[in-house]
Amino acid sequence: MMGKSITVLRILTTVTIFIIMGLNPSKTSHLSYATVPPPSIVAEGAVLMDGDTGQVLYEKNAHKTFYPASITKLMTALVASRSLDPSDTITFSRNAVLSIEFGSSHIGMREGETISVEAALHGLLMSSANDVANGIAEKTSGSIEDFAKVMTAEAKALGAENTNFVNPHGLQDENQYTTAYDMGLIMREIIDNQLLVNIMGKTLYEIPPTNQVDEVRYLAQGHKMINERKDVNIYREDVIAGKTGYTTSSGHTLVTVSERDGRTLIAVTLKTDAANLYSDTNKLFDYGYEAFEAVDLQPTDYIQTLPIMQEDIVIGKAGLSLLEPVRLLLKAGQSIEDITMKTTLPEALTEEATMHQEAGRLIISIGEQSIGEWPLEIMELEYDDIRNEMAEENKEKKEFRMLEVIKFFILIGTVVIVVKTSTFGKFH
Structure with a gap:
């Protein structure tokens, strides 16, 4: 402001x-640096963005809308982290655990079960749990519908003008859409949130036993560029955060953050296939580091x-x-x-x-x-010296005005005394 x-x-x-x-x-x-041609990628929408400034280094249909699938959960996590403390607890409702699509990703939360917000965020970002997304939404805003409205409003406040959310998990809805550029803006905001970056950077996490489940829940990071155990050939040491997504309608979606040599790059790919999901992002990062020089x-x-x-x-x-x-x-x-x-x-x-x-x-x-x-x-x-002169002049003016006020009240007081004295003489 x-x-x-x-x-x-x-x-x-x-x-x-x-x-x-x-x-x-x-x-x-x-x-002085070599000319590197822009990469050819399969994804229908993509953007490569500098995480520090928002400078777009590569784009392909960057402002065209696509279905986001589970990269929606990035916005869910951002909104929740602004409203909830990690130590807060979430008790899951029947609607939260049973309203998700059959066969979609979840971690088996039960009605009435309670976990911490911190544990829920791990389930959301590492295991892409749709039941957890619902629970977070209800805890934050009271209902899934109201939470989705907050998601959209906060996304637009970041500049994501072509994004609309109607649910917190990304399961298919024709009214839920985004763009590669908008997801870049959302991730650019998230990388300033160390809690969320730390969660996404983990490969394993344990949710301890709860009030309804006696066993430990073991979570594994699903993003293969982060989790070396998933695929050693895809893993990149410079990748610090990211989120995957997939539905039949959206195809594969991916948002990834790389940090190297004092630079932070954000790659977003939308509507691609499994074979090119990570290779597209690899090409974008390689292009960003090889084709540009920092000034x-x-x-x-x-x-x-x-x-x-x-x-x-x-x-x-x-x-x-x-x-x-x-x-x-x-x-x-x-x-x-x-x-x-x-x-x-x-x-x-x-x-x-x-x-x-x-x-x-x-x-x-x-x-x-x-x-x-x-x-x-x-x-x-x-x-300048004139400021002191003006200050002194203003001081003198204030003193003069104060003196005039005092004189005025003395005059009024004198008149009142004279009038009272005159009135007293008439009646006595």
């Missing part, structure tokens, strides 16, 4: 500039100065910059000259401006592709 000074002025300007200082185009024109935009690479105004008089200036570096990815054929920035700024700030206040937005693009927006914060405040 903008600070109060932005609201007061309500005047925004947009300026297009080239990156300066550390990324001066005159210093380096083109980066860091430092806070000092963009500094904007705005005047500070008080009663239409300039009393100082504020220096605005990024709070932290922004990493951009360039591919062969692109140069630093292709990086541009636009700023949305007020014409001036007021005397209420404070350090680290957000006072503008920086919009970064590479070529015609908009990468994202970042806040510009006040990192330096400098006031």
Whole structure:
């Protein structure tokens, strides 16, 4: 949110500039790395996204809607983790355990059985349990229907405009759909949630005996890039999180996160077949790491100065910059000259401006592709001598006004005394 000074002025300007200082185009024109062609993949919809900035590195029908299947459970986990504490408990209703499709994935929860939210999230993300998804929904929102509405609303708040949820598990419904781009945005939010990332990164987990089941439930991670025991040839050491999905109508769906060399990549593939499920994602990750080189935009690479105004008089200036570096990815054929920035700024700030206040937005693009927006914060405040003079003048004005008020009340008091004295004399 903008600070109060932005609201007061309500005047925004947009300026297009080239990156300066550390990324001066005159210093380096083109980066030195090999040309790697985009991969050919089987999935009908796909996206490769930079996890830090949201920059799209590859897309195929990225905004076309498909059925998500069990990757729906990523949004289920995100919504639940925002509302529930891991130590909370869930007691499963008859509807939660019996309303799921016969033969679909579950961990055999029973009506009236109680487990912790933490255990439920493991069952949801590792074993793709549909009964658990229902229980989580009811615990969070009171009903499956209300929970699905929250899922959709929170997805749209992340920018997933072409996504709609009607259930928390992903079993087939023609009104439940998403896009590769939207699922990338959802996973990008999830990777900041360490609880969920840790759960997805596990290969095995045990749910202890409950009030209705005496045995331990053993869960295994179903994503083969994470679980080496599933398939050593598919396993990737750099994959830290992910979720699989499948229904007859959706085909195979997959969302996967890779972390390597200080970079985080998110790959989404929709409506593919079993034979190409993991090979498509492998191709996307290899392309992302081999075809792009990172360029860091430092806070000092963009500094904007705005005047500070008080009663239409300039009393100082504020220096605005990024709070932290922004990493951009360039591919062969692109140069630093292709990086541009636009700023949305007020014409001036007021005397209420404070350090680290957000006072503008920086919009970064590479070529015609908009990468994202970042806040510009006040990192330096400098006031002129006139501010002290104005402060002293204001102090004198306040003292003068106070003196006038005192005089006024003395006058009123005198009049009252005279009137009372006069009235007393008439009757006595």
